Amino acid sequence: MLKMTEIKKVFRTDLVETHALRDFNLHVDEGDFVAVTGPSGSGKTTFLNIAGLLETFEGGSYQLDGEDVSHLNDKQRSQMRNEKIGFIFQSFNLIPDLDLFDNVDVPLRYRGFNAPERRKRIEQSLDLVGLANRMKHLPSQLSGGQQQRVAIARALAGEPRFLLADEPTGNLDSKMANSVMSLLQDINDRGTTIVMVTHDQELARQAKRNIYVRDGKVSELHEVSELPDAVTA
Amino acid sequence: MLEIGPIFRALMRNKVGAILIAIQIAITMTIIVNAVFIIYERSQKMQRESGIDEANSFYLSSAGFAESFNAKVSIKEDLAALRQLPGVANAIQINAIPISGGGWSMGLQTQAGAEYDGVGVAVYMVDEHGVDTLDLEIIAGENFSPSDIGWRETAQRLWPDKIIITKSMAEALFPDDPFETAVGKTVFINDTEPMVITGIIDKLQAPWVGWDRVENAMLSPENLNYESTRYFIRAEPGQRDSVMKNVEEFLAESNTGRIIRSMRSIEETRERSYRGDSAMIKILTTVMIILTVVTALGIVGLASFSVNRRKKQIGTRRALGASQGAILRYFMLENFLISSVGVFLGAALTVGLNVLLVNQFDLDPIDWFYIPIGMVILWIVGQLAVFGPAKKAANIAPAIATRTV
Ligand SMILES: Nc1ncnc2c1ncn2[C@@H]1O[C@H](COP(=O)(O)OP(=O)(O)O)[C@@H](O)[C@H]1O
Numbered sequence: 001m002l003k004m005t006e007i008k009k010v011f012r013t014d015l016v017e018t019h020a021l022r023d024f025n026l027h028v029d030e031g032d033f034v035a036v037t038g039p040s041g042s043g044k045t046t047f048l049n050i051a052g053l054l055e056t057f058e059g060g061s062y063q064l065d066g067e068d069v070s071h072l073n074d075k076q077r078s079q080m081r082n083e084k085i086g087f088i089f090q091s092f093n094l095i096p097d098l099d100l101f102d103n104v105d106v107p108l109r110y111r112g113f114n115a116p117e118r119r120k121r122i123e124q125s126l127d128l129v130g131l132a133n134r135m136k137h138l139p140s141q142l143s144g145g146q147q148q149r150v151a152i153a154r155a156l157a158g159e160p161r162f163l164l165a166d167e168p169t170g171n172l173d174s175k176m177a178n179s180v181m182s183l184l185q186d187i188n189d190r191g192t193t194i195v196m197v198t199h200d201q202e203l204a205r206q207a208k209r210n211i212y213v214r215d216g217k218v219s220e221l222h223e224v225s226e227l228p229d230a231v232t233a
Numbered sequence: 234m235l236e237i238g239p240i241f242r243a244l245m246r247n248k249v250g251a252i253l254i255a256i257q258i259a260i261t262m263t264i265i266v267n268a269v270f271i272i273y274e275r276s277q278k279m280q281r282e283s284g285i286d287e288a289n290s291f292y293l294s295s296a297g298f299a300e301s302f303n304a305k306v307s308i309k310e311d312l313a314a315l316r317q318l319p320g321v322a323n324a325i326q327i328n329a330i331p332i333s334g335g336g337w338s339m340g341l342q343t344q345a346g347a348e349y350d351g352v353g354v355a356v357y358m359v360d361e362h363g364v365d366t367l368d369l370e371i372i373a374g375e376n377f378s379p380s381d382i383g384w385r386e387t388a389q390r391l392w393p394d395k396i397i398i399t400k401s402m403a404e405a406l407f408p409d410d411p412f413e414t415a416v417g418k419t420v421f422i423n424d425t426e427p428m429v430i431t432g433i434i435d436k437l438q439a440p441w442v443g444w445d446r447v448e449n450a451m452l453s454p455e456n457l458n459y460e461s462t463r464y465f466i467r468a469e470p471g472q473r474d475s476v477m478k479n480v481e482e483f484l485a486e487s488n489t490g491r492i493i494r495s496m497r498s499i500e501e502t503r504e505r506s507y508r509g510d511s512a513m514i515k516i517l518t519t520v521m522i523i524l525t526v527v528t529a530l531g532i533v534g535l536a537s538f539s540v541n542r543r544k545k546q547i548g549t550r551r552a553l554g555a556s557q558g559a560i561l562r563y564f565m566l567e568n569f570l571i572s573s574v575g576v577f578l579g580a581a582l583t584v585g586l587n588v589l590l591v592n593q594f595d596l597d598p599i600d601w602f603y604i605p606i607g608m609v610i611l612w613i614v615g616q617l618a619v620f621g622p623a624k625k626a627a628n629i630a631p632a633i634a635t636r637t638v
């Protein structure tokens with residue numbers, strides 16, 4: 001489903017080279033719910049960016065849904081993101097000048113759906129996150145938890161196979177965080193594969209599988225008790 | 234996939250900058266379109282032909298001062314000698330120079346009597362060499378013969394009994410008839426003095442280039458018995474400059490009882506007469522260029538600002554599946570919408586300013602097609618200006634979406 005082998009990623013500036021990922025290996029099966037933890041700066045976001053085709057990589061291979069992505073051009077990568085991947089961000093990343101309807105509409109327009117099809121999907125996905133009655137509201141009129149729900153609706157409207165979430169509850173209080181988490185679990189139950197980066201041990205524990213990243217490498221953890229303290233740093 | 238709807242709605246929630254740019258576009262269009270129209274009209278005016286051989290002709294003044302100076306004798310001798318000079322095609326004495334700014338005008342009327350209105354006409358007094366020297370074409374009737382030419386004294390009010398007029402003058406006098414039928418007809422000068430039209434010339438402009446009847450001119454068969462007078466000389470093609478020098482030297486030496494001055498080519502005369510027009514064209518062109526550049530920079534500025542402000546949003550759109558082309562199109566389309574508001578407002582303002590100019594400064598009403606052309610040009614200026622920032626937006630890395638700052 002998602003298969004990374006020996007992925008390398010180096011960020012170069014004039015002064016330093018940062019090896020963000022070194023020989024990063026990961027297999028995610030269809031229908032899985034993977035929580036990624038690890039210290040700050042360990043390469044979690046870099047991994048998620050590469051997984052979501054937001055960033056290229058230097059060594060190794062990456063197969064998404066059976067397709068080797070390294071030879072895809074920008075346009076093909078954009079199309080693949082649009083069709084197969086849903087993103088959820090720590091700071092929600094809703095477009096402030098668009099109401100909820102138009103926000104959820106963004107990926108659907110890039111998909112090329114016709115207007116009735118888009119409307120149907122927008123209404124369904126906003127309904128799923130419990131905000132169908134707020135369609136004409138602006139993001140700034142919602143609480144953080146509600147905004148993240150809209151972002152989830154936006155990620156789901158195109159019915160992607162994968163949901164990639166980078167600290168989706170990082171900006172939320174624990175009550176809101178829990179409700180977002182249970183929403184993600186519902187979504188996973190319906191068959192969407194989820195990879196979620198998080199700092200929150202409680203939430204990570206609720207995922208089907210945990211992986212721990214340190215210094216750009218994966219060390220898989222099956223038992224939550226094995227988590228080192230550094231993870232919350 | 235056009236996204237006019239959401240782009241427009243997003244603009245409406247964030248409109249101050251966009252409205253200012255739209256207004257700037259509207260004002261720029263208003264001024265540019267009116268300026269182009271004025272420039273076009275002025276250059277049309279400047280391109281009108283005077284009817285004379287401008288490239289090869291020049292003129293000068295001869296002023297007798299000596300006690301013994303005899304104008305009649307001097308003029309006869311000068312013209313005979315000038316016509317023999319190498320490089321001179323022909324030469325005449327004349328009272329006024331076409332398109333020079335100074336001359337004589339009279340009124341001609343088709344019926345005798347002070348109660349009838351005359352048609353204004355510029356008067357050129359020439360002998361039988363006038364038609365050839367001025368390089369005119371007789372298109373009906375005939376030229377003066379040597380016996381037609383009389384001497385005009387300084388205080389004389391009486392006029393000869395023959396004239397040649399321009400085709401435009403014939404049409405002004407007899408608007409219902411073909412111009413050639415004017416030959417043989419009698420018109421009246423000084424209300425009651427009859428003159429018979431004996432010839433029609435195709436074209437000869439009056440001295441005043443800003444006069445609305447600049448094409449109305451007549452030739453009167455006269456030499457002037459004036460001590461101070463003008464000679465008009467047409468050189469053989471290409472020889473004007475050398476002939477000018479020779480003529481000046483020759484006239485100065487041939488009769489020391491007068492001075493030669495104010496020698497000038499028709500080309501220079503045209504340049505002087507239209508100096509105001511060409512200055513106006515230069516000023517308006519400069520204003521147009523500056524305004525266009527300022528507007529383009531304004532668009533670049535607003536677009537760059539909004540690209541920078543929306544970096545995260547652009548990254549997010551990329552993450553959600555926007556290709557680079559889609560981001561480029563977004564900003565081009567956004568600019569197109571802003572420009573559209575600007576150019577439609579501009580179309581209304583353009584007409585408004587033109588109406589004002591027509592009423593206040595007697596300008597012509599603008600031709601309708603200037604407006605759509607102006608709109609298209611400003612649309613293009615906008616698209617060109619926004620292309621750089623839009624390209625920059627398209628190059629923003631999608632990974633910026635996950636950056637948390
Ligand atoms: N665009 C970039 N340019 C340079 N260095 C980067 C860039 N993005 C990430 N890094 C570096 O790569 C390493 C991994 O970063 P990241 O994947 O964001 O870590 P995490 O998400 O686990 O906190 C860090 O050292 C970070 O400073």
Ligand SMILES: [Mg+2]
Binds near residue numbers: 044045046
């Ligand atoms: Mg991170």
